[in-house]
Amino acid sequence: MTDIKSLSKEELKNEIKELNLPAFRANQIYKWLHKEGVSSFDEMTDISKSLREVLKEKFSISSCEIEDKYVSKLDETVKYLFRLNDGEYIESVIMKYKYGYTICVSSQVGCKMGCKFCASTLAGFKRNLLSGEMESQLHAAQKDLGIRISHIVLMGMGEPLDNFDNVIKFIRNVNNENGLNISMRDITLSTCGLVDKIYLLMNENLPITLTISLHAPNDEIRSKTMPINDKYGVDEVLKSCRDYYNKTSRRVSFEYTLIKDVNDSRENALELAKKLKGFNCHVNLIPVNDVEERGNVRSSEKAVNNFLEILKSKGINATIRRTLGKDINASCGQLRRKKQESEQI
Secondary structure, eight states, X not given: OEEXXXXXXXXXXXXXXHTTOOTHHHHHHHHHHHXXXXXXXXXXXXXXXXXXXXXXXXXXXXXXXXXXXEEOTTTOOEEEEEEETTSOEEEEEEEEETTEEEEEOOOEESOSSOOTTOSTTTTOOOEEOOHHHHHHHHXXXXXXXXXXEEEEEEOSSSOGGGGHHHHHHHHHHHHSTTTTOOOGGGEEEEESOOHHHHHHHHHHTOOOEEEEEOOOSSHHHHHHHOGGGGTSOHHHHHHHHHHHHHHHOOOEEEEEEEBTTTTOSHHHXXXXXXXXXXXXXXXXXXXXXXXXXXXXXXXXXXXXXXXXXXXXXXXXXXXXXXXXXXXXXXXXXXHHXXXXXXXXX
């Protein structure tokens, strides 16, 4: 059956019209699905039982159930392992900041990209998430914690631009005033650099923040850690980012994970600064996460600070990302993999 939660507002209106129902029903149903986040038609109390039965026969409602939950004792970060309707697992992280709560959302079950410092790809790629399944992560977390989420980062499991259509629909639905009404300026999309999809995103004219997982100043280093670089090299990715900025006037951010003796030298910092010279951007430096199977070693605090100072001395806007949820392995991919391993025993 069609997942009614994954329909856009216009698609839902068309479906309601085909059922020969008045247009106001679409608004009622849309609010129940996207503002209230219901997981069953029986919760739609201002809709007749007969209509609810009609909807049950034609549609399903995507949802996710909490399988595991971890709360950091250090900073109140919450990490969820969610079970989807088909039994697959995804992960989400809730982070508390001064301005409110941010959720890190998964866009795929697993990931195809194969980045050498990431755990999401270790358990394999299964499928794309529907837009309703992405949104269900917000509804489940809000209900569980009794909070309102105000910011979204598409940085969980999966490559968002590899699931382009569903991600765009998700962004438009969570932004809708009859839904969660989250400002697009409070939504960040992170990609490893799918250049063709960056241009498609540019043409959508969405005022979101684009973040690029760069992690290296040149092709030689980047190709060793990010297989996608064999298709889209550093210079091609940076050109698409400059084009994106020129079209949208939205500043692009770059994520740069620092790995000891791989990409954290003085020479690496100088080369990166040269590549970004004159570009209105921001570099987010990230000491690499400890993933047992990867064997990457985190750069020393001295190396991280030196890298930062070199970038700043060359006029590059850069900061070191604050580490949250360190005691609960808040980076995505690890819970799903461990759950799969336990089920195979």
